[in-house]
Amino acid sequence: MSINNTSSNSGFVSLVGAGPGDPDLLTVKGLRVIQAADVVVYDRLVSEDILALADSSAEMIYVGKQLDFHCVPQDQINQILVQKAQEGKRVVRLKGGDSFIFGRGGEELEELAKFGIKYEVVPGITAAAGATAYAGIPLTHRDHAQSVQFITGHVQKDGREIEWASLAQSNNSLVFYMGLKQSGHICDKLITHGLSAQTPCAIIENGTRPEQRVLNGTLETLPELAKGAVSPALIVIGSVASLGERLGWFHQ
Ligand SMILES: C[S@@+](CC[C@H](N)C(=O)[O-])C[C@H]1O[C@@H](n2cnc3c(N)ncnc32)[C@H](O)[C@@H]1O
Incomplete structure (x- = not known):
C-alpha cells in the first residue's frame, strides 16, 4: 500500500x-x-x-x-x-x-x-448511555448517584491497575465496558477496597437490540451472573442498577 x-x-x-x-x-x-x-x-x-x-x-x-x-x-x-x-x-x-x-x-x-x-x-450514543436508557437505569439520580464513571475492564496498555480505592469509595455509578471476563477481579477489588458486597449490579447484554437482556444481582453475585452473560455487555454497579427492575421498559 x-x-x-x-x-x-x-x-x-x-x-x-x-x-x-x-x-x-x-x-x-x-x-x-x-x-x-x-x-x-x-x-x-x-x-x-x-x-x-x-x-x-x-x-x-x-x-x-x-x-x-x-x-x-x-x-x-x-x-x-x-x-x-x-x-x-x-x-x-x-x-x-x-x-x-x-x-x-x-x-x-x-x-x-x-x-x-x-x-x-x-458523535454517537455510547453503550453506557444507550443500553442503560433502554434498561431503565438512570446513571445519575438525586437519590442515588451524583456522578458516573466509565471504566474499561481491559488491562491498560501500560499494565497500570485501575484506581480501585477511589472507585470503591466514590459512591458513583460505575459502568464497566468489556468487563465480563474480568468480573471476578472487579468484584474482589471493589469489595476489598470497601464497597459493600450487597451493592446492586446489572449486566446489560446486547443493549438497545431486540435481544437485549438485563441480569440483576449484587456485587458479590456478579461473577456468577457474568458466567451466564454474552458479549457485548456492560456491567453497571451502584444503587441505580436496581432501578431497572422497576423502570425497565424495553421488552420485545
Ligand atoms: C471496544 S468497546 C467500544 C465501545 C463503543 N465505542 C461505545 O462507545 O459504546 C466494546 C464494548 O462496549 C460495550 N458495548 C458495546 N455495544 C454494546 C451493547 N449494545 N450492549 C452492551 N454493551 C455494549 C461492551 O462492553 C463491549 O465489550
Missing part, C-alpha cells in the same frame, strides 16, 4: 459513532455522511441496518474489531484511512457507540493529523 506522507489534497474522513445497536439511534448527521460516503470502513459492532444506509456504489471495508482480536491490525486500519483519503475519497470510519469512548478514535485522528488529512467527528 503506498502512502504519501507529505499531505493529502482533497480526501476527507468522517469518524462516525453508529450508536450501541438500535439503528434508529444513529444521529441525523451520521446518516447524511454515511449516505454521501465513497468508502465506509466499519467495525464488528455496527448493525447491518446502518451499513445498508450507504450508497450501493460505496466501497465497504470490514476491519472487524472484536474483544481480544483485531481482524485487521490497528496500523493497517490507519493505513487504509490515510490511503483512501489521499485518493480523494470521502471516507466514513464507522464505529459502534461513540468513537471517543473506548473506541480508539483518538488514535486514528492522530494518524490522520500526521498526514495532514482533513476530518470531522460525528
